Amino acid sequence: MWLCSPSCVVAAGEFSRSHLRMSCQCSCAGSHAATAGHVYSRGIALAGPSGVGKSTIIHALMAKYPDKFGFSLSATTRQPRPGEVNGRDYQFLNRERFQELIAQGEFVEHADVHGNFYGTTKSAVDNVTSIGKIWLKDIDCCGCQQLKKHPTFHPIFIMVVAPDEAELERRLRGRGTETEEVVQRRLRDAIEEMKQKDSGLFDRVVVNGTVEQCLRDLEAVLREAHLLD
Numbered sequence: 001m002w003l004c005s006p007s008c009v010v011a012a013g014e015f016s017r018s019h020l021r022m023s024c025q026c027s028c029a030g031s032h033a034a035t036a037g038h039v040y041s042r043g044i045a046l047a048g049p050s051g052v053g054k055s056t057i058i059h060a061l062m063a064k065y066p067d068k069f070g071f072s073l074s075a076t077t078r079q080p081r082p083g084e085v086n087g088r089d090y091q092f093l094n095r096e097r098f099q100e101l102i103a104q105g106e107f108v109e110h111a112d113v114h115g116n117f118y119g120t121t122k123s124a125v126d127n128v129t130s131i132g133k134i135w136l137k138d139i140d141c142c143g144c145q146q147l148k149k150h151p152t153f154h155p156i157f158i159m160v161v162a163p164d165e166a167e168l169e170r171r172l173r174g175r176g177t178e179t180e181e182v183v184q185r186r187l188r189d190a191i192e193e194m195k196q197k198d199s200g201l202f203d204r205v206v207v208n209g210t211v212e213q214c215l216r217d218l219e220a221v222l223r224e225a226h227l228l229d
């Protein structure tokens with residue numbers, strides 16, 4: 001069982017020094033490693049098991065603050081699903097191009113998930129920060145671990161969890177986009193991912209009970225991290 005407290009926001013440790021630096025708008029010259037003059041520290045990495053509602057929460061946050069946050073598109077080698085659009089849902093790349101970009105050091109994090117590559121490129125983050133917005137993206141635990149070690153990217157790491165396992169299963173099935181085999185695999189993976197909840201990887205854990213409550217809790221976390229007024 002991995003039930004969370006219904007109190008919705010579970011402190012997962014103090015904000016790291018990098019988040020304290022967030023509020024300085026990078027006036028702390030030198031404490032961020034310089035990469036072509038870019039400042040990447042104002043970002044939000046949202047993790048959590050498949051089906052927990054990461055995309056739903058991201059959409060809700062971006063709809064409420066369209067000028068504040070920008071989604072950093074992931075790149076992937078998996079085939080587009082019906083209705084998915086290149087450049088809107090993902091940057092769809094073939095394996096050769098993806099591997100080329102890995103070799104060029106373009107990915108800040110990437111992983112091979114069940115035979116498909118997924119990752120975040122520097123330019124996907126640039127596209128958001130260059131227009132003055134805070135970058136935001138959903139990411140798996142492995143990606144968070146890589147990002148955490150990155151010299152210039154210092155997002156706040158937030159894990160989204162479901163109120164309980166049965167609800168997660170309901171959401172995964174309710175979405176109707178996965179086969180039974182995939183649902184079973186994602187549920188097994190969810191148990192593993194939940195072990196990361198208290199590992200120190202995450203700055204905060206929020207429970208997605210209702211979208212409204214989760215959004216309120218997320219807003220509180222972002223205010224505390226000076227990412228929201």
Ligand SMILES: Nc1ncnc2c1ncn2[C@@H]1O[C@H](COP(=O)(O)OP(=O)(O)OP(=O)(O)O)[C@@H](O)[C@H]1O
Binds near residue numbers: 048052054055171208
């Ligand atoms: N608070 C909620 N209450 C009820 N249903 C929800 C809630 N949040 C999301 N859902 C539903 O759960 C399903 C999964 O949500 P979503 O696609 O946002 O999950 P996800 O974490 O982004 O999944 P993945 O990692 O697989 O992309 C969707 O059908 C969505 O409408």
